Amino acid sequence: MEKPQNNSELMIAAGILLGIGLAGxxxxxxLHKILKWHHMxxxxxxxTNTYNLELNTLWDGFFLWGIYIIIAVGLVLLWRAxxxxxxxxxxxxxxxxxxxxxxxxxxIEGLIDHHILGIHHVKSGANELAWDLGFLxxxxxxxxxxxxxxxxxxRVKSE
Numbered sequence: 001m002e003k004p005q006n007n008s009e010l011m012i013a014a015g016i017l018l019g020i021g022l023a024g025x026x027x028x029x030x031l032h033k034i035l036k037w038h039h040m041x042x043x044x045x046x047x048t049n050t051y052n053l054e055l056n057t058l059w060d061g062f063f064l065w066g067i068y069i070i071i072a073v074g075l076v077l078l079w080r081a082x083x084x085x086x087x088x089x090x091x092x093x094x095x096x097x098x099x100x101x102x103x104x105x106x107x108i109e110g111l112i113d114h115h116i117l118g119i120h121h122v123k124s125g126a127n128e129l130a131w132d133l134g135f136l137x138x139x140x141x142x143x144x145x146x147x148x149x150x151x152x153x154x155r156v157k158s159e
Contacts, residue, residue, distance in 0.1 A: 008093070010081035012150075015094045017074030019101020019146075024067035026102075027109070031122065032060050038120040040113075096149035103142025110136045 031037045039047065039056035040063050047053050113119050114132045122131040 007081035007085035008090070008154075010077050010084060011090060011094055012097050014074050014077035014081055015097025016101035016104070017070055017077065019098035019103075020105040021067050021071035021074055021101075022098065023102035023105040024063070024070065024109075027106075028060060028064045028067060037123040040120060042120045043124065044119050090153070093150060093153045096146045096153060099142045099146030100150065101146075103139045103144075103146060106139035107136060107143065110139060 032039055040059035041052075041056050045052040045055050047056060110122075110132060114121050114135070121128040122135045
């Protein structure tokens with residue numbers, strides 16, 4: 001594999017993957033476990049019996065395992081970026097990429113799981129569509145803000 005001229009590409013990829021991972025952890029820990037607003041399959045297998053609870057918990061585990069892998073890859077890329085150059089010289093770029101990754105994860109997960117497949121919602125029950133749309137709107141704002149910050153920092157670095 002060709003060694004990059006600088007660490008920007010690796011750091012951007014690492015930041016996006018770690019942003020995805022942090023958003024996934026927030027979802028899995030806060031929304032699934034602490035608030036108990038939903039589980040992976042709670043709209044198709046409601047928690048009305050032990051079997052459904054065990055099935056939802058199993059799929060929550062698969063979800064978190066996937067997030068674990070994404071975080072591990074992000075950390076490897078961040079480590080590689082540190083071997084190529086000074087990663088501390090670009091904290092704003094890294095932060096922008098975290099926002100892009102987190103927002104992108106939530107947009108994709110929200111569109112697929114909440115709207116296309118309907119396997120769960122942010123918060124089922126009254127106003128579930130409002131919760132889902134609010135989740136998408138907040139996610140879109142994260143992506144846009146991250147993209148604006150990234151573009152401004154890349155422009156500054158290239159000047």
